[in-house]
Amino acid sequence: MELMKQIYEMAKNDMKNIVLPEGEEERNLKAAGEIKKNSLANIILVGNSEKIREKAKGLDVDISGIRIEDPNSSVNLSKYVNEFYELRKNKGMTIEKADKIVRDPMYFATMMLKMGDADGMVSGAIHTTGDLLRPGLQIVKTAPGISLVSSFFIMHVPNCDYGDGGMLVFSDCAVNPNPTAEELASIAISTAETAKNICHMEPKVAMLSFSTMGSADHELVQKVRKATELAKQMRPDLNIDGELQLDAAIVQKVADQKAPGSSVAGKANVLIFPDLQSGNIGYKLVQRFARAEAIGPVCQGFAKPINDLSRGCSAEDIVNVVAITAVQAQAQK
Template identity: 75%
Template sequence: MELMRQIWEKAKADKRRIVLPEGEEERNLQAAGKILKNELANVILVGSEKVIREKATSLGVNLEGAEIVDPETSDKTASYANEFYELRKKKGMTLEKADKVVRDPLYYATMMVKLGDADGMVSGAIHTTGDLLRPGLQIIKTAPGMSVVSSTFVMNVPNSQYGESGLLLFADCAVNPCPTAEELASIAISTAETAKALCGIEPKVAMLSFSTMGSAQHELVDKVRKATELAKSMRPDLEIDGELQLDAAIVKKVGDLKAPNSTVAGKANVLVFPDIQAGNIGYKLVQRFANAEAIGPICQGFAKPINDLSRGCSDDDIVNVVAVTAVQAQAQAK
């Protein structure tokens, strides 16, 4: 857990305001108590203050220092509704409907992030990924230059020589089923930025395929090749190369043989998979076979940090994702 310890230290050094829209849920309350105790972030809980206080007391959770906001009574609900109406009126939104929508805790919390009343949001203990992405895409939208929101897993492989002493980022393993070349390019750039902001490493990005530098010809290879060209043209300051087979990407001897002129081959620490099937299978293989720690999925590509949880998450998982979100917020503020 060395990486999470480092992320905690980063979060503590410059505390950010993280909103938890599932504020009445028990794991969120337990996590909030731990976040406050460890001074990882300034916590904002969305929900009924009476319900939150009563549940916290029954759980023995100390919420001293937490901010609690109830969309039903908040003096900001009306202004949030007006702002949401302005954002969505071309889609048929009315002021009356906007007032109802922003009272939903997920929408309210997303508006908080949009308007700077919170620096980031974490949800998903009792909501699906789609529930999180919908208001995120409607309100926060993608970061400038990014065509898509994606996900990455930080893989920490014990006793491994690959990547950054066993540290690698895998993308996209959870959001985009079949990204286009343009979307793959955006995913590569987003993941490189996550590697720098979250892990403090200089990214070496491999665009993965079943071909290395033209060894095979197929439309699937063409997509990866085009994505590589686009990513390089968009961000010439980043080390991105492809198409590369997995062994050519991470094994120096193979990289030197198959792609001798590449600055990434054999040294990659960021792996961009051609589609979600490959990515999802890949991270789970490494997690199980190599007993690797998999931190994520971490959302990336949003204009402001929003992160998802598994509905099977523990309170400690929520604590860690809040710390990750805080560090992402720090990076975006620079």
């Protein structure tokens, strides 16, 4: 996909330090070798240094020059333990508990991010999404003005005029089951920033519903309507409109009839789904029926870039997510 080539070039132009807490895992090691070979990022592998080097040798992967951090012997361990204790002492944390927790590679890597020793983190090949989100929310937390972490997919539909030449950003399709109006507004703002920073789009954000501009009235529609109002109040500089049915959001002829005068209707390139069911179904329908390429899910909303992987991911998937994470880090200068 042309977009990934662009993301690779962006990552190369300003290489960031990306930490992989699953440093002993085979796919992560293969990915680290490819990332080094293509100069996409400065990788930091977390784990037992002897095991990492032995596995890399067995896989014939060149990790020479790649930094390895062993939580149990790191010179930064005490610094991270003390900082984690300070962050969590009001929750009953003790130094002894902190020392045990921070030795976990997931927590150690997240502390690296918090303390500025890494610019982004990618995990999930052998850990669950909860394993990733828990330390992320405890330590890094959400970005200013953003109330929750969400996800996005970059969808590229071949031979299609919708969106930006067939490219659209979908959210939230992987994290939040039933966001409130306030949370939906936060998701819309995060996704608009993603469209600008990752896809270099001028975001036109459609808040999707089964109603267009009051054509139906229901509590589900009211939630989307309220979310639209809140998002506009929070970020009047962004082009957000709703509520819009999908056809009114992306088809100009339909938009002219259903939402005349809207600056988004008929032109939307960012689609905000009202809940996880519709978002998950929507991206998979487009992926399968339109044979679209789907990049994601990628996390957004953290104060620093943290991204999840599928446990069925390939080494190539890890390379792609690391490149996206690096570009997200560039945008957070």
